[in-house]
């Protein structure tokens with residue numbers, strides 16, 4: 570399995586293979602990658618629509634180009650929601666938004682979640698990531714363009730570097746009803762930039778008519794240090810677990826799906842705690 574993940578130049582500089590790091594948790598606990606890296610093209614069955622999403626992963630190019638388990642969980646939830654919205658863990662989140670949703674995905678990687686959301690929800694989705702990831706993201710958006718269009722969705726690709734308010738400003742131009750992400754909490758030096766982006770969006774939406782930001786995030790807990798991210802996030806958001814997978818064999822926890830809703834402000838502009 571280790572041979573599936575080779576080093577990127579910048580990983581070598583740090584002496585760290587990021588993709589391998591994500592397979593080992595506290596106490597040496599191991600996590601399986603989502604798919605067999607031997608095949609670069611992977612197919613996701615969207616059974617509710619008898620349709621397929623095709624995704625190119627480039628396993629040799631680092632963690633941004635691979636498929637991760639949290640993404641798979643979100644795709645399954647979206648598929649199940651399309652089949653039966655009444656029993657879906659996403660029901661309360663999706664019912665409160667406008668008929669054609671504008672969805673923004675952070676740290677999209679291969680783009681599988683955003684593309685599946687565009688298809689299953691007939692939504693306008695903007696998939697985003699670091700600039701060097703966008704070429705593969707565009708490839709995957711193009712590969713699924715016909716399917717997305719058939720179900721009334723749209724997928725746009727845009728750069729969004731966490732912590733860069735200017736990038737966020739550009740993608741928020743078309744309006745945002747829902748923000749989604751999978752497996753974006755891992756390196757601790759990325760917690761603050763990601764939180765900065767989320768806080769910026771919260772403020773921006775409050776200024777734009779008082780909408781409260783809703784952020785759905787699928788996460789596979791690997792390290793205890795991740796609690797720091799959640800502790801800081803809880804200062805700005807009310808956070809609930811809306812779904813959790815059974816842990817895989819040998820793991821302490823499975824993928825959890827969280828809903829973050831921006832806390833309300835009182836008349837003095839102070840956060841109202843729940």
Ligand SMILES: C[S@@+](CC[C@H](N)C(=O)[O-])C[C@H]1O[C@@H](n2cnc3c(N)ncnc32)[C@H](O)[C@@H]1O
Nearest residue numbers: 633637640676677678698699729730731751752
């Ligand atoms: C573990 S991967 C998850 C990818 C995808 N969401 C999935 O679940 O398959 C983390 C993603 O976050 C992106 N990312 C990391 N740092 C970032 C930053 N500073 N700004 C934007 N995206 C970033 C990576 O490029 C990568 O695509």
